[in-house]
Amino acid sequence: MELKNTEISPQNTIALMGNPNVGKSTVFNALTGMKQHTGNWAGKTVETAIGYFKNNSTTYKMVDLPGTYSLFTHSAEESVARDFLCFEDIDKTVVVCSAGCLERSLILALQCMEIKNNVIICVNLLDEAENLGLKIDLEKLSEILGVKVVGTVARNKKSLSGLIESLNCKENKTDFKIEYPEIIENAIEIIEKSLENFDFNINKRFLSLRILEQNRSFLKNVKLSNGRAIMEIPEINSALLEAWDFLKKEGLYENRISDFIASAVVKKAEKTAGEVISETKSRYSKRTELADKILTHKFLGFFVMLLGLCLVFWITIYGANYLSNGLSFLFSYIEKLLESFLNFLKLPNLIKDIIIDGAFRVTSWVISVMLPPMAIFFPLFTFLEDIGYLPRIAYNLDEPFNRCRSCGKQALTMCMGFGCNAAGVTGCRIIDSKRDRILAIVTNSLVPCNGRFPAIIAIISMFIVTLGGFFGSLLEALVLTLVIMLGVFFTLISTKILSSTLFKGTPSAFTLEMPPYRKPQILKILVRSLLDRTAFVLGRAVTVAIPAGIIIWLFANIKIENLSLLAHISAFLDPFATLLGLDGVILLAFILGLPANEIVIPIIIMGYLSASSLTDLPSLNIMKDIFIQNGWTIKTAINFIIFCLFHWPCSTTLMTIKKETGSLRLACLSALLPTLIGILLCFLINLIF
Amino acid sequence: MKALKDLKVGENGVVSEILTNGNIRRRFIDIGLIKGSLVKCVGISPFGNPKAYLIRGAVIAIRKNDCADILVTNEVV
Known part of the structure; x- marks a missing residue:
């Protein structure tokens, strides 16, 4: 449905409000069908998303406002939501409440009802409440508050019909007043x-x-x-x-x-909830309680966390192997087709080489080597998000962050960074205090994002763990887990250093909600993250890898004084790179990889290939041979991994940092910090070993 | 009477006073933590801080130093 450009009158504009974690985004998605990513943690909607949907020939514009607990705390998100309600012309305000904790949801609903006379209360997650043994009398709630109340289970699309109907209803003005003392x-x-x-x-x-x-x-x-x-x-x-x-x-x-x-207001919410809820069991479900006992247990908690991380990596590595082989086979076939097609066109050799050796090959490497781990890791990561595990990680890791004098939510934004650093940086909006937010933003790219995992995995499997098969991939997963732990370790260290030098102060107080564990919507996760990720990576491959491939091919083939431009540049970078245990080509690849980390390894290979004359399909074995021919040892591999973990973030992340902080200096600092760590570590490793 | 941070896992308490000031005071009120609210400590993080509390049906983790100034009285159930 392409309605984005249609003007929708304010008569049909609907604002969507709600506490974090009440399924607000799920309601939004179910109605508008827009692919707004929803996650099971507090504060996921970091920007207002706008979607459109049609019902009985009326087109509605729906604005998904940031999830907030209240309209009056001084956080940026809450101001956005409140100011939108106050100053924009909207027809209906839907406040999504969680049936599981109706009292608290009602606090926000009552605040909204004080501003707007067009509120519809949508009691979501009725299924969850039922499992908790709660019965909610929706009719009575509507009677007490004098507004429309609809019950939904947003994951079940059919249950939204009541909500849609109430949106259609024209006369819905209420005259509601909270009686104050x-x-x-x-x-x-x-x-x-x-x-x-x-x-x-x-x-x-x-x-x-x-x-x-x-x-x-x-x-x-x-x-x-x-x-x-x-x-x-x-x-x-x-x-x-x-x-x-x-x-x-x-x-x-x-x-x-x-x-x-x-x-x-709180008392009114309490009283109202008390009148409409009949409770038979404890609010904290036995299942969640048991899961929390294990997942946040003193020893088991960490054990499960590391084991889980390892398992996720193992599935990623093992699965990616198969996909990679299939894809590279496919691409070598396509390459032959493309070559005969270009021959048929009788293009000059130069053009043909640029297209095939430059653009096509880098692109196909990006797709066949880099895409599979991403396509597998991302759904797994989304799965952890979906069931509600990430807030538990933040809960487990909070004390170390506390010791480093930073906000506990930084653990959460760090986890988001595993998916994508730019998303992690945007996610830092859930941190209220400016100082704490800056700490979290600047240190975010110290954990590898989805774009860097594949390169690290490839190098691990080529040089560190040469054992193949089942045990090999298990070992690889272990090594990768260690690499991640190194990233987390340096996140903490840098936070500590920054918080005692540049950003002195005390961490702001915070509350971290731990939502009940929820059944993941596996099919939805698969479809959405696979399609989204694949589309995203393919998009990047086209926009970044193709030009990068052409540039690097030109670098490798434009000759000055009998030496290629590439050789000149890498010879220039070489002395410095050698100090870090790398070489000029690797360093150049990292520099050219600024737009997207996925292209680093393909560029290295292109760089090496320009000297030799290999023209085979891109399999890991052949890549390894190329690397070894160019002087790679285990030490180079380790230094590569370290540098891949700690160097400047990609340009998207840097631009996001600039946008989020409004400061060029902070963006530079965010590039400088990991780079310095990387240079220092590589230098030390090179010196010692 | 004791501080909220001193509630042991499984213990209930009724908020008798919120002495915290600033932004977080309002945040506590907005999640429904006011004088007279029933709170239950339901968990403790592996490092012993923060603890998780059941407040109006939601589990919320709060650091010790952030809730040192919330006083609760033990509820006799």
Whole structure:
């Protein structure tokens, strides 16, 4: 459905709100069919996603706002959600609540209902609640709050029909009010009166409450149509002082007003939930409890974590082997076809060589060697995400991060980095404090992303573990796990160093939600991550590998004084690279690999091939021969792995860092930090061994 | 009366006072942790910090130093 360019009137714009982890994105995806990635951890929706869907000839525009616990804490995400609700024209506001923890979900729902009179409450995850032995009386909930309430199991698309129906419903304006304690009501009255002559286009009662508690992050955006800020208006200011005076006489001081108001909302949510839920069992399901006992156990927890990591790698390596062989066979066949086709076109040899030896070969290497591990690792990683394991990893690893004076959520963003560093950097938005966020962003690329795994795996299987077969791949997985641990180790060390030098301070307090374990949607994971990943890598292969292949071919074939340009450049880099136990070609490949790490190994091979005349299919054995002919030893391999782990992040990640931090200096620092570590380690290894 | 961080795994408590200030105070309120809320400690991380608490149906991990200033009274069940 291509509707993206259609103008949708605000009449059919729907905002989607909800706590993190209540299946909000699942509802969004089920309705719009958009491939927005959903994960089972708090704060996954890091940008507002927009999707469209059609029902009975009406087209709706749906805006998926960041998952938040409240509208009033001063985090960037919550401000986005709140300001959207307050200042945008929307027809319906759907607040997705989790049936499993309705009380807490209702806190946000009530806050939204104070702003908007068009709220629909969508109680999601009804199945989960049922398993917990909770019965929720949706009709009664609707009666108490006076809004439409629909129940859903978003993973089951059919159950969304109620929600869609309620969106169609035209008349749904509600007049909802939370009753505050009398003194607050009196104070509201004082302020509301001062607002009478002004039009801010925001619910006045809501606005009065925010003025009363002086919520600056909100009020700074509230202006009259002539641009005058709200708190600059004398009438309103004096009303505020009057209200404060009044409250002080009643024993409520300014700095406690906000608490007082918020607590009233929580109490209302508690009361409401109490009236509609009948509980038969404990809230913490026995299954989740047992799983947590094991997965976060003192010793077992780490054992399972490492074993799991190892298993994931093993499946990746073992499976990728088969895929790789098949693909390289396929590509050598295609190469022959392409060659005869070009011969048929009678193109000059130069052009033919550029196309086949340059563009085609690098691309086919990227696809046949690099794609398979990615295509297997990514679904496995998504699977861990989906069942809710990642927050447990963060929970297990929190204390080390605490010791390094950083936020516990950094463990979470580090894990996201395994999938893609750029995604990890964007994911750092879940960290509220700026200092902690910068620490997490700068250190994110110290763990290898999906684009670097294949290169590391290839080198491990060529040089470190030469044993083939079942045990070989098992051993490879172990070595790879060690490499990852090295990355995690240096993440901690660098965080520690940065937090005691450049970014001094105390880590901000945080709360980490551990959602119940959920049944993974295996088919969906497979389809989505395989298709998405494959499409992504293929896209990159076309946009990066083809030009890179052409450039490197030109480098290798343009001759100056009888030596190729490549030879000149690598000869120039050679002395330095040799200090690191690498060589000029490898270093050049890392430099040219800036747009995408996937092309590093193909470029190395191209570089070497330009000197020799090998023209065989790209299998690991032949690659190994080429490497050995060019002077590779185990030491080169180890240094390559180290440097692959610790060097500048890819350009996408760097640009994301620049965008997220708004600072070129921090982007440079993020490139410098891993590079320095890599150079230092390689230099030391080269010196010692 | 004791601090929330001192609840042992399996122990229940009722929040009697939140002395924390700043941003996190509001965050606690927004996840439903107010005076009178029932909290249960349901787990402890391998390194002994943070601990996991069951708060209004959700399991939430909080570091020791972040919840040192939340006071709870032992609930007699």
